[in-house]
Amino acid sequence: MTEEGTAVVRAVRGRPRSAAADRAIIGAVLRLLERGIGVGALSMEGIAREAGVGKATVYRRWPGKDALLLDVMRALDEPPPEVRGRSVREDLVEILEGLRRKGLAKRDSALLRTMMSHFHSHPRLWQEYHDTVIRARRETLHAVLRRGVAEGEIRSDLDVELLGELFVGPMLSRALLHEWRELPEELSEQIVDGVLDGARPRG
Amino acid sequence: MTEEGTAVVRAVRGRPRSAAADRAIIGAVLRLLERGIGVGALSMEGIAREAGVGKATVYRRWPGKDALLLDVMRALDEPPPEVRGRSVREDLVEILEGLRRKGLAKRDSALLRTMMSHFHSHPRLWQEYHDTVIRARRETLHAVLRRGVAEGEIRSDLDVELLGELFVGPMLSRALLHEWRELPEELSEQIVDGVLDGARPRG
Amino acid sequence: MTEEGTAVVRAVRGRPRSAAADRAIIGAVLRLLERGIGVGALSMEGIAREAGVGKATVYRRWPGKDALLLDVMRALDEPPPEVRGRSVREDLVEILEGLRRKGLAKRDSALLRTMMSHFHSHPRLWQEYHDTVIRARRETLHAVLRRGVAEGEIRSDLDVELLGELFVGPMLSRALLHEWRELPEELSEQIVDGVLDGARPRG
Amino acid sequence: MTEEGTAVVRAVRGRPRSAAADRAIIGAVLRLLERGIGVGALSMEGIAREAGVGKATVYRRWPGKDALLLDVMRALDEPPPEVRGRSVREDLVEILEGLRRKGLAKRDSALLRTMMSHFHSHPRLWQEYHDTVIRARRETLHAVLRRGVAEGEIRSDLDVELLGELFVGPMLSRALLHEWRELPEELSEQIVDGVLDGARPRG
DNA sequence: CCATAACCGAGACGGTACGTCGTGTCTTACT
DNA sequence: AGTAAGACACGACGTACCGTCTCGGTTATGG
Incomplete structure (x- = not known):
C-alpha cells in the first residue's frame, strides 16, 4: 500500500505555491494578534494587507479564517x-x-x-x-x-x-x-x- | 465622573422604554442561539429583525453586541x-x-x-x-x-x-x-x- | 386625475432617500467621464468614492452600471x-x-x-x-x-x-x-x- | 523607435509560435460572441479557457483585449x-x-x-x-x-x-x-x- | 387636556469586510 | 523559445453588517 498519509499530492502542473507567501501570512496573523488587535477584529482583508499578499493567495490556501487560525495554532x-x-x-x-x-x-x-x-x-x-x-x-x-x-x-x-x-x-x-x-x-x-x-x- | 452603575438615572419625561421590546430582544438572542446560528454569526441586524424591533431600539439599550450578550447571560x-x-x-x-x-x-x-x-x-x-x-x-x-x-x-x-x-x-x-x-x-x-x-x- | 407618471410611489416608512446623494452620484459620473477616464474604466467603486457615498447607496438606486448610465444620459x-x-x-x-x-x-x-x-x-x-x-x-x-x-x-x-x-x-x-x-x-x-x-x- | 507595424520581426531561434494556437484563440472569441455572451463579459481568462490555451499564449500575441478584438474583426x-x-x-x-x-x-x-x-x-x-x-x-x-x-x-x-x-x-x-x-x-x-x-x- | 419629549418601526447613510473573479505578469515542467 | 497550467499582487464585483441618522407616528407625563 502506498504511503500517502495526510499530505495530499497536488498536481505538479503550473507555478508552485510560494512558501514565502505561507510564511508571510502566518507571520502576519501572529503579528496582528500580538499587536492586541483582538481576535474578533482579525479580518482576512487585514491579514492579506499586513502580509503584503493578495486576498486570493490567502483563500487559495485556507477556506476561511477559522481554518487559517487552526494552522496558525499548529505552527x-x-x-x-x-x-x-x-x-x-x-x-x-x-x-x-x-x-x-x-x-x-x-x-x-x-x-x-x-x-x-x-x-x-x-x-x-x-x-x-x-x-x-x-x-x-x-x-x-x-x-x-x-x-x-x-x-x-x-x-x-x-x-x-x-x-x-x-x-x-x-x-x-x-x-x-x-x-x-x-x-x-x-x-x-x-x-x-x-x-x-x-x-x-x-x- | 458620574456614577454610572447599573441603574442609570434616565429623564422621567417622554415615553418610557417598552419592556416588551426588552423581552423581545433578549428572546430573539436566545432563539437565534438555540437555532444553532453560531455565535460569530449573531448580528445586531439579525437580532433586531428576529425581535421585530428597530436597530436603534437595541442600541438605545446596549452599546454593542458584547454588552447585550452579557445581559443575556445574566438573564x-x-x-x-x-x-x-x-x-x-x-x-x-x-x-x-x-x-x-x-x-x-x-x-x-x-x-x-x-x-x-x-x-x-x-x-x-x-x-x-x-x-x-x-x-x-x-x-x-x-x-x-x-x-x-x-x-x-x-x-x-x-x-x-x-x-x-x-x-x-x-x-x-x-x-x-x-x-x-x-x-x-x-x-x-x-x-x-x-x-x-x-x-x-x-x- | 392625479399626476403620477412613471414615478413609483415608494413606501413612506423609514428615512427617505437623500436627494443630495442622487445628485452627488450623477455628478461624480459626469466628472469622471469628463476627466477622460474612459467608459470601460468606470467602476461602481470609483463612482461611489468620487461621490463620497457608500457603494450600497449607489446599488440601492440602480441595479448596475448600465442602469445608472442610462439615468445619467437622461439627466x-x-x-x-x-x-x-x-x-x-x-x-x-x-x-x-x-x-x-x-x-x-x-x-x-x-x-x-x-x-x-x-x-x-x-x-x-x-x-x-x-x-x-x-x-x-x-x-x-x-x-x-x-x-x-x-x-x-x-x-x-x-x-x-x-x-x-x-x-x-x-x-x-x-x-x-x-x-x-x-x-x-x-x-x-x-x-x-x-x-x-x-x-x-x-x- | 523601431517600426512596429503589423509584421513584427521575431527572433528566428527557438520553437516557432503555434499557428494552431492562433486559430484556437480567434475561434474561441467568435464562438463566445456568437454564444451571446455579451461583449463586456468577454474576458481574456474566458477566451484562453475556451481556446484550451494558456493565458500567456494569448498575451504573447496581443497586448490586450482590444488589440485581439481588432484582429478578430480583421479576420x-x-x-x-x-x-x-x-x-x-x-x-x-x-x-x-x-x-x-x-x-x-x-x-x-x-x-x-x-x-x-x-x-x-x-x-x-x-x-x-x-x-x-x-x-x-x-x-x-x-x-x-x-x-x-x-x-x-x-x-x-x-x-x-x-x-x-x-x-x-x-x-x-x-x-x-x-x-x-x-x-x-x-x-x-x-x-x-x-x-x-x-x-x-x-x- | 394638551404640549412636550422620549420612545417606536423602518430604513437610508458612509463605511469596512466578505469571498469571487478578472487583470497582466511570473514561474514551473515539458516540448 | 514556445506551451499549458496555474500562482502571484491587485482591484472591482455585489452583499451584509456596522453604528448613526432621519422619517412619520405613538405614548406618558407635567404645565
Whole structure:
C-alpha cells in the first residue's frame, strides 16, 4: 500500500505555491494578534494587507479564517515538554508549568479562545485541532500517569483519563476561564500536591 | 465622573422604554442561539429583525453586541442550587451536576464561549460578568468547602480557592474545552470522589 | 386625475432617500467621464468614492452600471431644439447642428457609445433609452418633415421615417462612427442641401 | 523607435509560435460572441479557457483585449463585394445590402460596437481599424461614385466623401444605432433611390 | 387636556469586510 | 523559445453588517 498519509499530492502542473507567501501570512496573523488587535477584529482583508499578499493567495490556501487560525495554532505548537523528571510528581508539575506559561502568552490564549468559541459551530474543526495538538500532550500526561501507577505512586483503581483531568482541569480552568492576569508560580505544585494527597484529611 | 452603575438615572419625561421590546430582544438572542446560528454569526441586524424591533431600539439599550450578550447571560442565570445536602460529598456532587447540565445546553455554552473569546480584549466586560454571575456560584462552593473543613471532612491546610478549583476545574475543562457531546452522568461523582481521596494510593 | 407618471410611489416608512446623494452620484459620473477616464474604466467603486457615498447607496438606486448610465444620459438630455425656423431647410440644419455639437461633447458621446455597446445584450435597456430620449428628437424631426411635405418643400411620396434617416444618418455616422475629431461647421448645411437636391444631376 | 507595424520581426531561434494556437484563440472569441455572451463579459481568462490555451499564449500575441478584438474583426473581414453591376444605382444598392447583411450578424455587430465604445479612449486603435478595414470599403464606394460622376449619373459639384456619407450613413444609423431587429430587404433600394432623387419634389 | 419629549418601526447613510473573479505578469515542467 | 497550467499582487464585483441618522407616528407625563 502506498504511503500517502495526510499530505495530499497536488498536481505538479503550473507555478508552485510560494512558501514565502505561507510564511508571510502566518507571520502576519501572529503579528496582528500580538499587536492586541483582538481576535474578533482579525479580518482576512487585514491579514492579506499586513502580509503584503493578495486576498486570493490567502483563500487559495485556507477556506476561511477559522481554518487559517487552526494552522496558525499548529505552527505555534511546540513539541510537548517530554521531560522524564526524577519523579512522577515532578513530571506532573513540569507539564502543568508548560500549560501555565502557554496560557500567559497573549497570542496563544487569544488563539485558543477563538478556537473554543467556534468549535461548537464547527465540530470538525475542533476535532482536527484536538486530534493534532491536544492528543499528543494528553498522551504525554497519560504516559506519566501510567508510569506512576506501575511504580505504585498513583492509584490503580481510577481511569487514567479521569486522573489526567483532575490534574490538568484546574490549571486550564484558571488559565483560560477565570484569569487573564499572571498566575502564581507555585500554582502547579499546589495543584499536583493537592490532587495527589486528596482533599480529605489523611488518617 | 458620574456614577454610572447599573441603574442609570434616565429623564422621567417622554415615553418610557417598552419592556416588551426588552423581552423581545433578549428572546430573539436566545432563539437565534438555540437555532444553532453560531455565535460569530449573531448580528445586531439579525437580532433586531428576529425581535421585530428597530436597530436603534437595541442600541438605545446596549452599546454593542458584547454588552447585550452579557445581559443575556445574566438573564439566563438561574440562582445557584443552594441545596444543603445530607453530606459535603453530596453537595459537591450536586454543584458539579449543575455545571454539567448547564454546559450541555447549547445556548449557554455558546454564550459562555463568546464571552471568553472576548474577555481578553474587553477585561472590564469579563470582570463584570465574573462579578455578577460567577462570584455567587463560587461563593456557594466555598461555603460548602468551609463547612467541610469545619466538620473535619476536608483538609484544613489548603486554601479554599485552590480546593474549589480542584473540584470545579476538571468539570469545566471537560464541559467547555474538550467535549461537545454528552458527558457521562457519573462524571460528577467520579471527580468528587477522586479529588476527595487523592490520586496517591492510601495507606 | 392625479399626476403620477412613471414615478413609483415608494413606501413612506423609514428615512427617505437623500436627494443630495442622487445628485452627488450623477455628478461624480459626469466628472469622471469628463476627466477622460474612459467608459470601460468606470467602476461602481470609483463612482461611489468620487461621490463620497457608500457603494450600497449607489446599488440601492440602480441595479448596475448600465442602469445608472442610462439615468445619467437622461439627466444630461436637454430638451430638443424646438426652433421653428424661417424655413424647412433651416430647421433641418438646426437639428443637425444640435447633433453635431452634442456628438462633440466628450462625455456625451462616451455615454452614447457605452449604451450602444451594451444594447445588444440588454435590449430592454436600449428600448428604454430609445423611448425616453430618442423618440422625442425623432418626433421633432418628423414634424418638420411633415410640415415640409404640407408646404410642398418635401416630396410626399416617401415615408417620413425614411426621409428622417436620410438627413440624420449621415451626421450620426460621422459623429459617432468615423470621427473623433472636430466636424466642420458647414457639414450640417452640406448634408441638408445634398439630401434635398439629390445626388443625381437635376435637369 | 523601431517600426512596429503589423509584421513584427521575431527572433528566428527557438520553437516557432503555434499557428494552431492562433486559430484556437480567434475561434474561441467568435464562438463566445456568437454564444451571446455579451461583449463586456468577454474576458481574456474566458477566451484562453475556451481556446484550451494558456493565458500567456494569448498575451504573447496581443497586448490586450482590444488589440485581439481588432484582429478578430480583421479576420472576419471578407473582401468588399467589388461587384461591378450593370449600373451605378445597382452597385450602390449592392454595397448597402452588404452592410445590411453584415449588421445582422450578431457577432459582427457586437464586435463593431465594442470597437466603437473603445475608440474614444484608444484613438490609435480605432485609427488602425479604420485604416485597415473601413478604408477599403469606402474606396470601393468612392470608385463607384466617381464612375457615376464620369458617366453623368451623379452630380459633379459635390465632394465624393460627402456623397458617400449620404448613401452609407442612413444604413449604418439604422443597422447599428436604432435597430437590433431585422431590417427590411427593400431598405437598400429605398435609401439609394431617395438620395439619388433628393427629398425635394422634382420640377 | 394638551404640549412636550422620549420612545417606536423602518430604513437610508458612509463605511469596512466578505469571498469571487478578472487583470497582466511570473514561474514551473515539458516540448 | 514556445506551451499549458496555474500562482502571484491587485482591484472591482455585489452583499451584509456596522453604528448613526432621519422619517412619520405613538405614548406618558407635567404645565
